[in-house]
Structure formats: C-alpha cells, structure tokens
Amino acid sequence: MKKITIAIDGFSSCGKSTMAKDLAREIGYIYVDTGAMYRAVTLFAMRGGMFGADGGIDTAALEAAMNGIVISFRLNEATGCPDTYLNGELVEKEIRSMEVSSHVSPVAALPFVRKALVAQQQKMGEEKGIVMDGRDIGTAVFPDAELKVFVTASARVRAQRRFDELRAKGMPADFDDILKNVEQRDYIDSHREVSPLRKADDAVELDNSTMTIAEQKAWLMDIFKERTGA
Numbered sequence: 615m616k617k618i619t620i621a622i623d624g625f626s627s628c629g630k631s632t633m634a635k636d637l638a639r640e641i642g643y644i645y646v647d648t649g650a651m652y653r654a655v656t657l658f659a660m661r662g663g664m665f666g667a668d669g670g671i672d673t674a675a676l677e678a679a680m681n682g683i684v685i686s687f688r689l690n691e692a693t694g695c696p697d698t699y700l701n702g703e704l705v706e707k708e709i710r711s712m713e714v715s716s717h718v719s720p721v722a723a724l725p726f727v728r729k730a731l732v733a734q735q736q737k738m739g740e741e742k743g744i745v746m747d748g749r750d751i752g753t754a755v756f757p758d759a760e761l762k763v764f765v766t767a768s769a770r771v772r773a774q775r776r777f778d779e780l781r782a783k784g785m786p787a788d789f790d791d792i793l794k795n796v797e798q799r800d801y802i803d804s805h806r807e808v809s810p811l812r813k814a815d816d817a818v819e820l821d822n823s824t825m826t827i828a829e830q831k832a833w834l835m836d837i838f839k840e841r842t843g844a
C-alpha cells in the first residue's frame with residue numbers, strides 16, 4: 615500500500631505523541647517527536663549558559679552553535695519508542711524536565727532554530743511513511759500531508775496528565791507550576807511570528823479531554839483506514 619505522511623499538531627501535553635507513537639508502531643511507520651528536537655536545542659543552550667538571569671537568550675551564541683548541534687533518535691528496545699540523543703548523548707529524561715519546559719518556547723520562536731529543525735524534519739519525511747507530531751507539522755513542515763490531526767483538551771486536563779506522568783517517573787512536579795507552564799507555552803507558541811501554532815484548514819480536530827488513551831488510539835486508526843482504504 616502507498617505510504618502517506620501523517621501530521622499531528624496541537625496544544626501542549628494533550629496526548630499528541632502518545633497517539634502518534636501508537637499509530638506509527640501499529641502501521642509500521644517512522645515516528646518523529648519534533649518537540650524533542652526543540653527541547654534538545656534548549657537543553658544545549660541551558661548547558662552552554664546561553665540564558666541570562668532574566669531568561670533572555672544569547673541568540674548570537676546559539677546561532678553560532680546551531681551547526682554543531684546534532685539531534686538524533688535511536689529505538690529503545692525496552693520501550694519500543696525512539697529515544698532522543700544530543701550530540702551522541704542520551705538526553706531523553708533531561709529534555710522532559712520542568713526546567714527545559716519553561717525555557718523551550720522562546721527558543722522555538724527563534725527563526726534560525728526553526729529553519730534548521732524544519733529542514734531536518736522535512737528530510738526525515740522525504741520517503742513518506744512517517745507520523746510526525748508538533749505544532750507546525752501540518753502548516754509548515756508538511757503542508758501537503760495526506761492526514762492532518764489537530765488535538766486539543768482543556769488546560770487543566772493537560773496539566774493533570776503531565777503531572778501524573780512526571781510523578782510516575784519520580785520527577786519533581788507541582789500541579790500549579792505545570793498548569794502555568796502549559797498555558798504560557800500555548801500562548802507563546804500561538805503568538806510567535808514564525809509558523810505559530812494553529813489548526814491547518816484541512817486538519818481534523820480532536821478534543822480528547824474525556825477520551826481514554828485506547829479511545830483516541832482507535833479514533834486515529836479509524837481515520838487512517840478511512841484515508842488510505844487500509
């Protein structure tokens with residue numbers, strides 16, 4: 615069967631990667647978490663002391679370093695999911711920290727960061743057979759994707775899901791901080807100048823506030839089958 619490109623966009627922590635990963639595994643497509651790429655660049659900038667005390671970014675230093683930032687994914691046999699590597703180092707856990715979450719959106723708003731990462735993402739999807747999740751996949755990375763989904767859920771539901779996840783991983787988590795972070799990132803992501811977060815005109819919208827993981831997985835599989843005749 616002819617492979618297609620699947621773009622899953624939406625607000626922070628609403629279950630995009632859970633849906634995307636499940637679908638990719640089931641249909642044998644490659645899965646790419648583009649948020650992990652923006653998070654890895656942010657971790658690099660944090661480690662390099664590129665954030666001032668006021669949270670401002672040394673954009674000249676980051677731009678000069680961009681060519682030397684290599685982000686790659688390798689399959690983790692135990693989880694069946696790709697892990698993120700930054701210049702060869704496994705950073706899957708570090709990039710999910712609250713500290714990275716609270717610095718990532720301003721980094722992702724920088725045009726030179728987006729230009730570099732979008733080019734890599736487009737290369738990864740050249741052969742199709744890819745499920746990619748993020749904020750601008752259906753609008754900027756793959757505007758011609760055959761299937762586009764835009765996921766939403768209430769901010770409180772999303773914050774609770776992220777809170778439960780961090781707690782389960784034994785990482786520090788405070789519900790109010792997470793809620794504030796989720797709302798702040800949604801605002802910055804939706805208002806930036808370059809490819810802001812928005813639903814592509816031809817995307818199917820899903821509010822999964824009251825859906826289980828199994829229900830949203832089945833919903834996505836049904837649409838995939840409908841679109842591909844599988």
Ligand SMILES: Nc1ncnc2c1ncn2[C@@H]1O[C@H](COP(=O)(O)OP(=O)(O)O)[C@@H](O)[C@H]1O
Nearest residue numbers: 626627628629630631632775776779825826827
């Ligand atoms: N429908 C759902 N109900 C409950 N928890 C969910 C649901 N979908 C995803 N989750 C959980 O919510 C958290 C955030 O999901 P994730 O897929 O990482 O979101 P995103 O990629 O949009 O940031 C994860 O811990 C995930 O297991």
Ligand SMILES: Nc1ccn([C@@H]2O[C@H](COP(=O)(O)OP(=O)(O)O)[C@@H](O)[C@H]2O)c(=O)n1
Nearest residue numbers: 626627648649650652719722748749750799
């Ligand atoms: N395609 C993308 C993906 C993520 N991002 C940025 O990266 C951040 C982290 O993305 P993510 O998908 O890991 O965020 P969560 O929803 O998983 O918390 C987002 O808040 C955006 O600022 C982006 O700008 N474009």
